Amino acid sequence: MAHRAGPHFLQIPGPSNVPGRILRAIERPTIDHRGPEFQALAKEVLEKIKPIFKTKNPVIIFPASGTGAWEAALVNTLSPGDKVLMVETGQFSTLWVELATRIGLKPEVIEGDWRRGVDPAAVEARLSKDKGHEIKAVCCVHNETSTGVTSRIPEVRKAIDATGHPALFMVDTISGLASADLRHDEWGIDVTISGSQKGLMLPPGISFNAVSDKALEASKSSKMTKSYWEWSSQIGQNPTGNFPYTPNTNLLYGLNEACDMLMDEGLDNVFARHERHAEATRRAVRQWGLEIQCEDTREYSPVLTGVVMPEGHDADAVRKVILDKFDMSLGAGLGKVKGRMFRIGHLGDFNDLMLCGTLSGCEMGLRMAGVPIQTGGVQAALDYLSGNA
Helix, strand or coil, X not given: CCCCCCCCEEECCCCCCCCHHHHHHHCCCCCCCCCHHHHHHHHHHHHHHHHXXXXXXXXXXXXXXXXXXXXXXXXXXXXXXXXXXXXXXXXXXXXXXXXXXXXXXXXXXXXXXXXXXXXXXXXXXXXXXCCXXXXXXXXXXXXXXXXXXXXXXXXXXXXXXXXXXXXXXXXXXXXXXXXXXXXXXXXXXXXXXXXXXXXXXXXXXXXXXXXXXXXXXXXXXXXXXXXXCCHHHHHHHHHHCCCCCCCCHHHHHHHHHHHHHXXXXXXXXXXXXXXXXXXXXXXXXXXXXXXXXXXCHHHECCCEEEEECCCCCCHHHHHHHHXXXXXXXXXXXXXXXXXXXXXXXXXXXXXXXXXXXXXXXXXXXXXXXXXXXCCCHHHHHHHHHCCCC
């Protein structure tokens, strides 16, 4: 292939761009993961990650993708044949249902249209009918990466509490952590699930379970088969800076740096930056005359925006034009919305000028692909970003 000048624009909703500061941390020489230098690093990282989840409880780190963290959450707290209430909000909630089924649980799914988040009223209604407390856990996705919808997690917690139901509350924030506000302790989440490659600005390869006291108590009676995902082994060794198996040492260097970067900026500032870029993106999409996948303004994602194509136009064909002409990757539509929409990621180490370049590539690409749009989407975003709108 011929050389292409300039950087590739990676504007998928994760993995996100890895900043130079983190890359330089990761490239440090690998050290002995049983030695005192690593133990000091591990203890430091395990403490620094807690404020990112807004918890005082343990955060368990696995060398894995977010899928591993899904499995770890389930197998450490439940038993074979347990019923779990899961809410369909997009492709990733659907995949979590499939995983739960494969490992021997019995998911009951509240179906959704992939344009809205978790309906707290539907959760409350179902739990109210479960007089025998057969449902052992409620599982939902905080920020659905496939659609650009962010569920109202505090309202779901209130809905569960309103019924007095004892089910565990599990939340996937794989694409939400460090991009959208998430409060493990305050929101009463029992297991918060996340990964490294989104708001934490790292390559894929680390996954997390933040756990409540209630979840830890449930783990003592769990009958699910587990070995690699066993929480107790981690919790027993982590306080001394050790892991029950080889940890991903160099990614932990990067995680240490990522936590510093986030806290240096301030989490509230990080969230505000993401919200600002999301709003600028939505203004561009509206000016183009295109539809946003998320239909409820209360659930707009600060992480990504799903852009729906007019009838007769293939979103994947648009993405190909943009990749070929401008060397920019956009997220594909997944599952039910494949070919119907594309996703613009605006998360992680991301600033105003990067967003302007991204939206310019989208506007040019849409026109080159023959999609009927109104011009001026980029200008609408510029006006908002510069305070003129």
